[in-house]
Amino acid sequence: MFNKETEYALRSLVYIQQQNDRNRRPGIMEIAREIEAPRPFTAKVLQRLVRLGFIISVKGIGGGFYFDPEKPELALKELILATEGGHIFNGCGFGLKQCSSDKPCPLHEQYAPIRDAINKLVSEETIQSLVRKAALGEKNHLVEL
Amino acid sequence: MFNKETEYALRSLVYIQQQNDRNRRPGIMEIAREIEAPRPFTAKVLQRLVRLGFIISVKGIGGGFYFDPEKPELALKELILATEGGHIFNGCGFGLKQCSSDKPCPLHEQYAPIRDAINKLVSEETIQSLVRKAALGEKNHLVEL
DNA sequence: TTACAAAAGGACAAAAAGGTCCTTTGGTTG
DNA sequence: CAACCAAAGGACCTTTTTGTCCTTTTGTAA
Numbered sequence: 001m002f003n004k005e006t007e008y009a010l011r012s013l014v015y016i017q018q019q020n021d022r023n024r025r026p027g028i029m030e031i032a033r034e035i036e037a038p039r040p041f042t043a044k045v046l047q048r049l050v051r052l053g054f055i056i057s058v059k060g061i062g063g064g065f066y067f068d069p070e071k072p073e074l075a076l077k078e079l080i081l082a083t084e085g086g087h088i089f090n091g092c093g094f095g096l097k098q099c100s101s102d103k104p105c106p107l108h109e110q111y112a113p114i115r116d117a118i119n120k121l122v123s124e125e126t127i128q129s130l131v132r133k134a135a136l137g138e139k140n141h142l143v144e145l
Numbered sequence: 146m147f148n149k150e151t152e153y154a155l156r157s158l159v160y161i162q163q164q165n166d167r168n169r170r171p172g173i174m175e176i177a178r179e180i181e182a183p184r185p186f187t188a189k190v191l192q193r194l195v196r197l198g199f200i201i202s203v204k205g206i207g208g209g210f211y212f213d214p215e216k217p218e219l220a221l222k223e224l225i226l227a228t229e230g231g232h233i234f235n236g237c238g239f240g241l242k243q244c245s246s247d248k249p250c251p252l253h254e255q256y257a258p259i260r261d262a263i264n265k266l267v268s269e270e271t272i273q274s275l276v277r278k279a280a281l282g283e284k285n286h287l288v289e290l
Numbered sequence: 291t292t293a294c295a296a297a298a299g300g301a302c303a304a305a306a307a308g309g310t311c312c313t314t315t316g317g318t319t320g
Numbered sequence: 321c322a323a324c325c326a327a328a329g330g331a332c333c334t335t336t337t338t339g340t341c342c343t344t345t346t347g348t349a350a
Contacts, residue, residue, distance in 0.1 A: 106274075106278035114259060117258070121259065129251075130252065
């Protein structure tokens with residue numbers, strides 16, 4: 001569904017938030033290992049997330065990545081828009097010619113509720129809400145990222 | 146949502162069926178022009194669709210592509226499975242680690258109905274049903290592929 | 291039955307995605 | 321303030337996707 005960059009970004013951010021909650025600021029090595037992604041590529045992805053202002057990085061001994069606790073929670077939609085644009089949220093999703101409510105493609109009516117559901121999901125869920133859900137599930141040995 | 150091959154395949158097949166309904170068998174040049182796709186690449190995509198048995202090709206003068214009228218309608222899901230595999234239909238769609246009802250990822254519950262809706266849509270809709278919808282819409286100058 | 295139109299096929303090319311490596315920069319801490 | 325650790329950054333490589341071009345094959349119809 002998403003490209004690798006978005007996928008690694010999602011997993012990295014969830015892991016960072018989880019560690020922040022334990023008063024830790026994980027570094028690239030640790031993050032890449034835990035989310036099972038290639039280290040150098042993870043570094044590049046994290047770099048972009050810092051430039052986008054989603055997380056803060058600290059260099060030097062004991063450095064690492066963390067969320068600004070002052071900021072509001074990060075909706076999945078914000079992240080996805082930044083890493084792969086809005087193509088998932090607009091258009092008919094079937095690659096047919098430009099499709100809108102004026103000029104619907106043959107699948108427009110049936111696809112609209114699906115697109116709306118995706119939009120609702122990624123707008124309501126945040127990195128932090130995922131962390132809370134994962135924490136709940138962990139107690140029952142059920143949920144894993 | 147889909148890769149270019151799937152997209153061109155979808156559009157080509159709809160166009161071919163539309164022309165078949167008018168007792169015509171369009172060739173590569175015509176198809177590529179009408180669906181606004183690069184000719185050589187369209188040729189390659191059509192070649193694959195023939196090998197997959199979705200359509201029949203005729204060489205020589207007056208040649209072109211057509212659906213076997215004896216065959217049942219072609220569900221979008223069959224096409225998509227052939228051109229890009231089942232990754233859209235399985236998995237949690239969020240690129241998180243292996244996710245199933247045993248070991249759900251934090252988004253599993255919310256995403257499941259979306260995945261099911263997509264599955265239902267592409268299982269029920271066929272190339273031919275899209276053609277019928279497009280024909281209906283055309284009368285009202287509304288639908289365009 | 292042969293000429294030719296049109297698809298098939300294979301080799302190649304460009305662009306984008308995904309990934310690696312090495313050097314530079316800049317905080318942190320002793 | 322000096323040393324060092326870890327992130328930043330840039331150059332480069334690989335693979336996949338997308339796209340092109342040219343030759344071969346084959347079916348059709350005059």
